[in-house]
């Protein structure tokens with residue numbers, strides 16, 4: 001049954017890289033063909049897949065300090081490209097409902113499992129207890145059962161964009177791929193901005209690949225990008241339109257909530273001002289032309305609609321594509337349009353010239369860890385055997401019954417993450433750890449100028465990253481892992497216990 005095993009992931013990745021290189025030369029043509037195939041010649045307009053009958057996410061807000069809600073994980077049959085697909089969705093929408101909370105709130109959530117397999121829930125980016133029925137990924141919710149989650153969010157919780165998804169070892173890849181993920185926003189980031197920016201319009205960009213070909217769920221192949229069936233979607237749509245006025249500044253929340261794909265995005269003629277990374281406000285605002293998002297990554301950015309002078313148009317409305325650009329990695333052809341910004345040039349807003357350079361945010365712990373006292377140094381070696389599908393950390397596959405690393409509460413540690421995979425393998429591993437955000441100290445031995453803390457970082461192929469992790473506030477056992485969820489399911493995960 002598993003003849004696809006001969007098609008190793010290494011060679012698959014190599015092929016994708018090769019195919020992407022080819023496609024990068026013909027991106028204009030391929031996009032045109034794509035537009036024709038989807039009947040999108042009269043861009044821009046937001047377009048679900050032809051025949052797709054999946055609902056769009058609704059927004060759920062906390063009230064009086066409590067977010068009370070129910071997530072039902074269930075199958076949903078839909079049609080995409082005239083092919084029937086079976087998605088796995090929360091509450092029937094793709095992505096799942098967008099949950100909004102404030103620091104100090106409590107989440108009271110019922111997860112109803114209507115799937116045929118066990119599942120559970122992880123609150124990615126949350127600085128909360130990993131124990132009991134909080135952000136506990138060791139919980140297993142059997143088919144037909146309901147699990148109640150109570151999550152107490154600290155008053156000084158970081159602000160920004162997080163997300164939720166199943167995290168049951170062995171099934172995470174398949175379940176997230178099939179559609180189970182959604183945004184989880186800790187509100188209040190705008191209040192850190194200068195007054196005129198505190199009520200700006202916000203837009204969410206929940207980016208992921210869809211649909212996931214069921215063939216690949218059963219063969220566990222790396223990706224179905226090769227079928228040409230998979231598309232980058234934003235909030236369940238292909239190429240939605242974002243309205244902005246010339247000179248208007250907006251807050252964009254960009255998140256990669258897919259299971260494994262990389263995406264690098266750019267908005268030609270515009271800058272991204274990063275005010276939060278991985279749901280944590282930066283201490284220094286960084287100005288970027290592009291954003292690189294491996295699976296799990298989030299950026300909260302300020303974007304200002306450029307005036308007509310940038311484009312030489314006369315007081316006209318113009319369209320600027322948010323598109324896949326050449327950066328570290330990409331699984332989609334260069335130039336693929338993710339969303340279209342419609343700039344209304346005839347309604348010029350007086351530009352706000354006060355994009356801040358720093359943010360005043362006091363989160364858990366001490367913030368910038370550059371001068372922290374280091375209590376321990378650890379080294380983790382990441383290694384892939386693509387032929388036999390064995391993915392290890394320190395030569396071991398995941399074992400939920402052991403504790404790999406014990407970290408004392410209140411201390412700060414340096415972890416050197418080493419990727420032993422060859423450059424030819426194409427295996428870069430996005431590292432993610434639960435409960436505490438970390439600071440990147442160096443990449444391949446070069447000091448890294450961190451602008452804030454993060455919870456997801458790429459370990460380059462045949463390279464290394466040193467991260468500095470503070471153990472704040474919570475005790476309990478949780479995990480760190482590669483966020484290519486395929487690698488995670490096949491072993492590239494370890495346990496960490498935060499201890500008193």
Ligand SMILES: [Cu+2]
Pocket residue numbers: 428429430482483484487488492
């Ligand atoms: Cu990996």
